[in-house]
Amino acid sequence: EVQLVESGGGLVQPGGSLRLSCAASGFAISSYWMSWVRQAPGKGLEWVANIKQDGSEKYCLDSVKGRCTISRDNAKNSLYLQMNSLRLEDTAVYYCARNRVAPPDFWGQGTLVTVSS
Amino acid sequence: DIQMTQSPSTLSASVGDRVTITCRASQSISSWLAWYQQKPGKAPKLLIYKASSLESGVPSRFSGSGSGTEFTLTISSLQPDDFATYYCQQYHSYPWTFGQGTKVEIK
Numbered sequence: 001e002v003q004l005v006e007s008g009g010g011l012v013q014p015g016g017s018l019r020l021s022c023a024a025s026g027f028a029i030s031s032y033w034m035s036w037v038r039q040a041p042g043k044g045l046e047w048v049a050n051i052k053q054d055g056s057e058k059y060c061l062d063s064v065k066g067r068c069t070i071s072r073d074n075a076k077n078s079l080y081l082q083m084n085s086l087r088l089e090d091t092a093v094y095y096c097a098r099n100r101v102a103p104p105d106f107w108g109q110g111t112l113v114t115v116s117s
Numbered sequence: 118d119i120q121m122t123q124s125p126s127t128l129s130a131s132v133g134d135r136v137t138i139t140c141r142a143s144q145s146i147s148s149w150l151a152w153y154q155q156k157p158g159k160a161p162k163l164l165i166y167k168a169s170s171l172e173s174g175v176p177s178r179f180s181g182s183g184s185g186t187e188f189t190l191t192i193s194s195l196q197p198d199d200f201a202t203y204y205c206q207q208y209h210s211y212p213w214t215f216g217q218g219t220k221v222e223i224k
Contacts, residue, residue: 037161045153045161045204047213059211062118095160103151103208105172107160 002026002106004096009111016086016115022079022096022108030054030074033099036081038092039110048094049081064090086115119143119207123216129224136192138219140205145185149209152181152190155218156201164203165190195221 008020020036036048049060049070060068069082079096093112097104120143130136140150148168153161163172165181168188178193192199200223205216 044218045155045206045215047206047215050211050213061212101166101170102149103163103166103206103213104161105163105166107162109160 002098004098004106004108006094006096006108006111009094009113011114011116012086013117014087014115017082017084018086018113020081020083020094020096020111020113022081024077024079024098027098028074029072029077029079029098033102034070034072034079035097035099035104036070036079036094037097037104037107038090038094038113040089040092043092046092050099051079083113086113088115091115118212119146119210119214121205121207121214121216123203123205123219125219126217127220127222129222130195131224132195132197134195134224136195136199136221138190138203138205138221140183140188140190140216142186142188142207142209146207146209148184149207150181150183150188151206151208152179153204153206154199154201155204161204192221 003025005023051070067084071080093110095107095110097107122141124139150168152165155161169181180191202218202220
């Protein structure tokens, strides 16, 4: 069974940092581009970052560029998102997703990041 | 950035109705458009990719059309399980962007 399980979310103060993890099972992430997409409470979806199969290409949303690092460990079948200098507007559920045909075709259940003092 | 605009924002319909949702891109995205369904507290589910290709396992009552800047998602006969929020997404260029969503409610 294909699964993506995110972890690492929680309450963090403005200016703080978080490292989100996404553990995949049922498939090898080494064959896929992977993504992070977030959704603020009660709001729509916002793409955050993409990473190529071998990690050689990475793309981040401008509003988080310089504050986000997407990475992967294909040996551990895991995806990561490091977010620094967190702002109130970064509060959201963060989903990791697999890109089979380019748009994300399979998503995890998400992990909630709350930025608050 | 490419802006994606969906209409309507909310749609009230009955079981069995034919439903159409429109998505407009601020510039041409060829056919690089996806549609997702999301239910409360759940992750989005891919329905359509490349504007009109039906994702495996998705019922055939869902269909997509369009190219360039105008796209539609059609549900031919609305079923109880279809009441949800629908999003379009362009993946023509970075940053990937989503429409604001269309909530399909029970009439």
